[in-house]
Amino acid sequence: MKGALRIGRIAGIDIYLHWTFGLLIAGIFAFYLLHGVGVQAALAGVLLVLVVFGCVVLHELGHALMARRFGVPTRDITLYPIGGVARLQRIPEEPIQEFWIAVAGPAVNLVIATVLALVLWVVGGSFDPNALVQPRLHFLTSLMWINLLLVGFNMLPAFPMDGGRVLRALLALRMNYVRATQIAASIGQGMAVLFGLFGLISFNPILLFIALFVYVGAQQEAQQAMFRSLTQGIPVRQAMMTRFQVLHPDDTLGRAVEALLAGAEHDFPVVENGQVVGVLTRKALLHALAREGQSGRVRDAMRATCRPIEDTAMLEEAFLRMQESGCEALPVVHNGQLVGLLTLENVGELMMIASALRQAAVLRAQVPPL
Known part of the structure; x- marks a missing residue:
């Protein structure tokens, strides 16, 4: 770690x-x-x-x-x-x-x-x-x-403390998980505001730190619950890019620059002998260019730790893997063959679409039939 x-x-x-x-x-x-x-x-x-x-x-x-x-x-x-x-x-x-x-x-x-x-x-x-x-x-x-x-x-009934999770669990017995998280997070943020006010009045920096810790923790928990709700049951293949350029480990960084400028892609899967061996991100490319110039090789700049994920895997699993490995993009394979590329941008776009569709469904349900 x-x-x-x-x-x-x-x-x-x-x-x-x-x-x-x-x-x-x-x-x-x-x-x-x-x-x-x-x-x-x-x-x-x-x-x-x-x-x-x-x-x-x-x-x-x-x-x-x-x-x-x-x-x-x-x-x-x-x-x-x-x-x-x-x-x-x-x-x-x-x-x-x-x-x-x-x-x-x-x-x-x-x-x-x-x-x-x-x-x-x-x-x-x-x-x-x-x-x-x-x-x-x-x-x-x-x-x-x-x-x-x-x-x-x-x-204390506030995220990220255990009491916040206890409160959410009890609420989730009577309502859906996202709503339970939102209520528990709101209660936690309310407590954080009280801690902050009391810390300011008493000039207590420890209470101010706790207030910030609790407020940010509650906000993150609510965001994670919303993400889980919007991505639950969605396989990676529904969010992956299917149009992308492939690089070889022996390609020069100049070749990677050409691919970057030629399209809207920021990240490129690196393939050797039909097998995915890594991912070259825009950030890694820029760092390598500053260090070695355009004559450098892709293999020296790519992230070999960004292992491929199956297209049948769930999006939540892919997101967790991206967090753990620090990868901004994951190659997607089907039976060992490269079929797509999953990026954080794709995940964000899918979430926005899912949220918009959910709002549309709610509005349709509220409009009485003619």
């Missing part, structure tokens, strides 16, 4: 650590030192953060293992400074499945907090929330309260 370091594999799921996580550790250490505590206390604070993110990994594994029970694989888990993300290969078909997958994560934190509370009760430890400011003296107490805070924060 780009910008992330693979740190392990649990239950067959790769765990990644984003590079920005190092900034968090450095920031926590500096925070404690600037507040006048000793190096030992600062190291205790860093250790607490690391253990908390261990709990975050368990939280995300809760989502992943529950999803596995419903036949939904998990691609990977990535740790960011703001938390973890378990990337599922697809959204569960049944709302009740999404409900159980969403609550599984906070349930793990609740179990951890309960176990820690029992340990503290047995050893006569403190339950004072103020222990959070002294993690070196009250490590287990701090960890217990942080896990409870994670439960409360994640169960």
Whole structure:
């Protein structure tokens, strides 16, 4: 994964650590030192953060293992400074499945907090929330309260937190998925506005950051739901380009420039001995031209990772593959033979057409027959 370091594999799921996580550790250490505590206390604070993110990994594994029970694989888990993300290969078909997958994560934190509370009760430890400011003296107490805070924060009914998915799942039991997502996203954005206003009044930058995080997350979730609705059940062959030029790996970049200027195409499949070996995008072509000039070769500029997809595959699967590989275009094959090219522009045009047809159908349904 780009910008992330693979740190392990649990239950067959790769765990990644984003590079920005190092900034968090450095920031926590500096925070404690600037507040006048000793190096030992600062190291205790860093250790607490690391253990908390261990709990975050368990939280995300809760989502992943529950999803596995419903036949939904998990691609990977990535740790960011703001938390973890378990990337599922697809959204569960049944709302009740999404409900159980969403609550599984906070349930793990609740179990951890309960176990820690029992340990503290047995050893006569403190339950004072103020222990959070002294993690070196009250490590287990701090960890217990942080896990409870994670439960409360994640169960807020706002995307992209688990509570937003729980709310959508419950709404989707009574209405269609897109409408349920729109309502849940609107509630989340309303909460984001309240967080933002309160952050401005109290001069709290953390609340402002949370407000932005929640608002953008809700907006993205609504867009993804609309995309899923418009593309569900549509095979790649309905959106692919069937008129395109093919390049050979040994063609010069000058030849690719001629193909680019001769038509409206921006991306070109690269074929050798009848097999698709990559895609040359306009962006890659321009970078290669600046580096090597027109005498450079297509094979040195093409994206070999843009693997072909079958024309019978669903558009949603193709879009996910494009996101994962960072490819702006995918060659489309039928029984191994190149038959088309799928680009993000094609997908966008198909969505606009599908949206227009849906609006027309709604208008026709609203007009009473003569």
